[in-house]
Amino acid sequence: MYKCPITTKRIASPTTARPKNPRLWFLLLSLICSLLNTHRTAAASEDDGRKEYIVYMGAKPAGDFSASATHTNMLQQVFGSSRASASLVHSYKRSFNGFVAKLTEEEMQQMKGMDGVVSIFPNEKKQLHTSRSWDFVGFPQQVKRTSFESDIIIGMLDTGIWPESDSFRDEGFGPPPRKWKGTCHGFSNFTCNNKIIGAKYYRSDGKFGREDLRSPRDSLGHGTHTASTAAGGLVSMASLMGFGLGTARGGVPSARIAVYKICWSDGCHGADVLAAFDDAIADGVDIISISAGSSTPSNYFEDPIAIGAFHAMKNGILTSTSAGNEGPSFISITNFSPWSLSVAASTIDRKFFTKVKLGDSKVYKGFSINTFELNDMYPLIYGGDAPNTRGGFRGNTSRFCKINSLNPNLVKGKIVFCDGKGSGKAAFLAGATGTLMVDKLPKGFSSSFPLPASRISVGDGRRIAHYINSTSDPTASISKSTEVNDTLAPYVPPFSSRGPNPITHDLLKPDLTSPGVHILAAWSPISPISYVKGDNRVAQYNIVTGTSMACPHATGAAAYIKSFHPTWSPAAIKSALMTTATPMSAKKNPQVEFAYGAGNIDPIKAVHPGLVYDANEIDFVNFLCGQGYGAKALRQVTGDHSVCSKATNGTVWNLNYPSFALSTFNKESIVGTFNRSVTNVGLAVSTYKATIIGAPKGLKIKVKPNILSFTSIGQKQSFVLKVEGRMVEDIVSTSLVWDNGVHQVRSPIVVYGVE
Ligand SMILES: *[C@@H]1O[C@H](CO)[C@@H](O)[C@H](O)[C@H]1NC(C)=O
Ligand SMILES: *[C@@H]1O[C@H](CO)[C@@H](O)[C@H](O)[C@H]1NC(C)=O
Ligand SMILES: *[C@@H]1O[C@H](CO)[C@@H](O)[C@H](O)[C@H]1NC(C)=O
Ligand SMILES: *[C@@H]1O[C@H](CO)[C@@H](O)[C@H](O)[C@H]1NC(C)=O
Numbered sequence: 071m072y073k074c075p076i077t078t079k080r081i082a083s084p085t086t087a088r089p090k091n092p093r094l095w096f097l098l099l100s101l102i103c104s105l106l107n108t109h110r111t112a113a114a115s116e117d118d119g120r121k122e123y124i125v126y127m128g129a130k131p132a133g134d135f136s137a138s139a140t141h142t143n144m145l146q147q148v149f150g151s152s153r154a155s156a157s158l159v160h161s162y163k164r165s166f167n168g169f170v171a172k173l174t175e176e177e178m179q180q181m182k183g184m185d186g187v188v189s190i191f192p193n194e195k196k197q198l199h200t201s202r203s204w205d206f207v208g209f210p211q212q213v214k215r216t217s218f219e220s221d222i223i224i225g226m227l228d229t230g231i232w233p234e235s236d237s238f239r240d241e242g243f244g245p246p247p248r249k250w251k252g253t254c255h256g257f258s259n260f261t262c263n264n265k266i267i268g269a270k271y272y273r274s275d276g277k278f279g280r281e282d283l284r285s286p287r288d289s290l291g292h293g294t295h296t297a298s299t300a301a302g303g304l305v306s307m308a309s310l311m312g313f314g315l316g317t318a319r320g321g322v323p324s325a326r327i328a329v330y331k332i333c334w335s336d337g338c339h340g341a342d343v344l345a346a347f348d349d350a351i352a353d354g355v356d357i358i359s360i361s362a363g364s365s366t367p368s369n370y371f372e373d374p375i376a377i378g379a380f381h382a383m384k385n386g387i388l389t390s391t392s393a394g395n396e397g398p399s400f401i402s403i404t405n406f407s408p409w410s411l412s413v414a415a416s417t418i419d420r421k422f423f424t425k426v427k428l429g430d431s432k433v434y435k436g437f438s439i440n441t442f443e444l445n446d447m448y449p450l451i452y453g454g455d456a457p458n459t460r461g462g463f464r465g466n467t468s469r470f471c472k473i474n475s476l477n478p479n480l481v482k483g484k485i486v487f488c489d490g491k492g493s494g495k496a497a498f499l500a501g502a503t504g505t506l507m508v509d510k511l512p513k514g515f516s517s518s519f520p521l522p523a524s525r526i527s528v529g530d531g532r533r534i535a536h537y538i539n540s541t542s543d544p545t546a547s548i549s550k551s552t553e554v555n556d557t558l559a560p561y562v563p564p565f566s567s568r569g570p571n572p573i574t575h576d577l578l579k580p581d582l583t584s585p586g587v588h589i590l591a592a593w594s595p596i597s598p599i600s601y602v603k604g605d606n607r608v609a610q611y612n613i614v615t616g617t618s619m620a621c622p623h624a625t626g627a628a629a630y631i632k633s634f635h636p637t638w639s640p641a642a643i644k645s646a647l648m649t650t651a652t653p654m655s656a657k658k659n660p661q662v663e664f665a666y667g668a669g670n671i672d673p674i675k676a677v678h679p680g681l682v683y684d685a686n687e688i689d690f691v692n693f694l695c696g697q698g699y700g701a702k703a704l705r706q707v708t709g710d711h712s713v714c715s716k717a718t719n720g721t722v723w724n725l726n727y728p729s730f731a732l733s734t735f736n737k738e739s740i741v742g743t744f745n746r747s748v749t750n751v752g753l754a755v756s757t758y759k760a761t762i763i764g765a766p767k768g769l770k771i772k773v774k775p776n777i778l779s780f781t782s783i784g785q786k787q788s789f790v791l792k793v794e795g796r797m798v799e800d801i802v803s804t805s806l807v808w809d810n811g812v813h814q815v816r817s818p819i820v821v822y823g824v825e
């Protein structure tokens with residue numbers, strides 16, 4: 071139905087992209103993803119040959135409309151009355167139209183052609199992808215705040231929340247804002263307060279895992295962490311067993327939280343993601359935050375997050391999403407719709423190292439967050455010398471310390487040395503005292519392990535192996551970690567997913583970065599800090615890493631802007647965040663804008679951007695018309711019959727986006743013309759001059775007119791940016807700055823070759 075190919079194009083080998091191994095990245099850094107991955111293969115839930123499909127039908131029809139009757143009726147047309155209601159799993163009806171049904175492939179094909187159906191796609195699993203971080207982006211505790219902040223409601227679509235955490239106390243809060251239409255009742259042992267004003271959970275297939283709590287309560291920690299990062303209150307002396315000690319706080323401590331639990335121990339399902347959007351929009355949230363995404367990119371109207379975010383935008387709600395943890399390859403970004411904010415991760419000035427001492431007195435510096443103290447020396451054994459032969463394992467597997475491959479009798483009470491990095495789980499389960507792992511990738515971040523552990527470099531690994539081989543009773547000890555200043559920060563760590571946009575090449579993604587490495591925030595005290603079952607360390611606050619942690623920083627910043635400008639559109643808020651972002655270093659980030667977008671968030675500056683690139687539903691729909699999305703489908707999506715006439719057929723270059731991207735097959739001759747308009751939100755009388763920053767090698771960039779004069783607030787002025795020339799590098803990036811002496815409104819410009 072749509073003409074939106076998922077590209078197989080690659081950028082012509084610009085910089086040394088490291089080998090992609092998303093699965094490993096997930097396992098290593100990213101928290102919940104390690105849990106999720108174990109179940110990743112079971113895609114959609116199946117029932118006697120029937121799979122759950124999401125049937126998306128666009129906007130909610132005007133007037134009286136009985137969703138379940140309409141949906142049952144459609145199903146009856148496919149397979150008679152008897153099975154129709156049994157096959158209907160869920161109806162979306164509060165904010166948009168659609169349903170979830172159990173269908174065979176054939177039935178699905180039949181439905182595809184029915185009137186009103188925009189798209190049908192399987193109910194697939196998504197992956198889930200902290201207070202020094204706010205200070206690091208220049209957003210101190212004492213910033214100016216408005217009283218409106220306590221009227222802001224943030225919808226968190228995540229693993230639920232731990233409501234008793236100190237971060238969610240409601241002293242000083244009044245009753246929920248009047249606009250709030252959500253609920254919080256019917257749960258055992260879970261109550262809301264005036265901070266957490268609503269909570270619900272979603273699991274349409276009813277297949278709860280053994281450890282899943284049928285309640286909005288968070289048994290995993292992830293949702294508690296993200297919610298407290300976006301909107302947690304101030305909690306002094308918070309730390310993970312002394313690490314990261316400081317005041318934990320969210321971006322908008324006075325804002326309210328509405329919890330939509332969509333992710334469980336086995337992942338998050340598209341049908342539940344959409345059900346949560348359907349409710350959150352109708353409940354009256356102001357900003358939606360979702361730190362999850364699918365691992366394969368799909369068409370905008372076959373991706374539940376893009377669909378949900380579209381209807382959120384239609385209702386004036388910005389959706390903030392995580393870019394994904396599948397970097398550092400190009401085109402690894404998983405949330406990239408133009409109407410949502412796509413957030414990559416950046417580092418903060420905090421890192422951890424963990425010293426390893428050997429029997430020969432040599433000391434090596436590895437990376438991990440190790441809260442354990444090992445005071446004595448312990449025997450050191452090579453994993454390859456301790457195979458679990460009874461379990462059918464040989465040294466060639468146990469050297470990597472794979473699950474079950476280690477012989478408990480040989481490793482008990484010892485430190486196991488492993489080739490390759492891992493989660494430490496195998497050594498822990500086999501009863502080892504500690505573990506050393508070799509890490510081939512750069513040490514951008516450290517994570518927690520269930521036992522004393524340190525990740526060391528390949529070179530140090532070789533030296534340790536040599537030591538093990540050259541002595542009859544090798545010994546080692548692992549120190550508690552030391553917290554130090556990462557003076558290189560901020561940069562984008564390897565795991566953060568990169569652009570370009572897989573569907574719309576000429577729309578720059580990610581949009582920006584926020585802190586996502588070594589973030590301290592609230593945690594569920596029933597979730598192990600290393601995520602490994604059996605690790606009994608309990609913590610109210612945990613330090614974790616991922617774009618999942620970056621997203622709620624941007625959410626908090628967006629809510630902060632909204633508290634000053636309650637009427638701004640989602641696009642205006644996004645524009646303010648992007649055009650005021652702190653530029654990042656191209657030297658430290660060879661994939662430039664495809665790693666960091668417009669740069670690192672600066673919430674204080676974003677409140678006064680001077681100018682904004684605004685866009686509304688019509689602009690996004692015109693963009694979709696130009697992308698070849700059918701007029702019929704778009705009328706269904708918008709509920710508007712006038713869309714996709716010749717006059718409203720927009721090219722991607724003319725979508726009023728706060729950044730500029732141009733992909734080209736022909737490197738010899740490049741021409742691109744971008745139409746934009748900016749809205750004055752600064753001083754009424756003001757004159758801005760356009761400047762192109764940095765020499766765009768081989769390219770000529772002209773801005774017409776290059777002076778814009780405003781006489782009132784809210785006034786719009788248009789300009790055209792023209793790029794011409796030839797490519798002398800694979801990626802050429804520069805930026806356009808509109809400057810009136812007070813505000814510098816900066817937009818990245820990226821031109822890149824594809825083959
Ligand atoms: C209720 O939740 C608290 C956490 O605050 C927990 O300690 C307690 O065991 C729970 N009670 C029941 C009956 O689940
Ligand atoms: C380990 O060695 C055995 C025997 O040499 C071989 O059959 C097996 O494939 C090897 N396994 C791996 C993971 O290399
Ligand atoms: C020790 O040396 C042997 C033989 O050279 C080799 O097979 C083994 O892998 C070495 N051990 C370590 C830990 O490198
Ligand atoms: C880390 O070092 C940088 C630059 O040297 C400094 O600006 C920053 O304040 C330091 N951070 C901490 C937490 O000490």
Ligand SMILES: *[C@@H]1O[C@H](CO)[C@@H](O)[C@H](O)[C@H]1NC(C)=O
Nearest residue numbers: 695696697698714715716719
């Ligand atoms: C809109 O543009 C697309 C692609 O540029 C084209 O295929 C389509 O025919 C145009 N539609 C109208 C109504 O002009």
Ligand SMILES: *[C@@H]1O[C@H](CO)[C@@H](O)[C@H](O)[C@H]1NC(C)=O
Nearest residue numbers: 720721724744745788789790
């Ligand atoms: C772009 O702007 C120019 C100058 O304002 C205008 O003539 C042109 O029609 C616009 N192009 C499109 C496609 O909107």
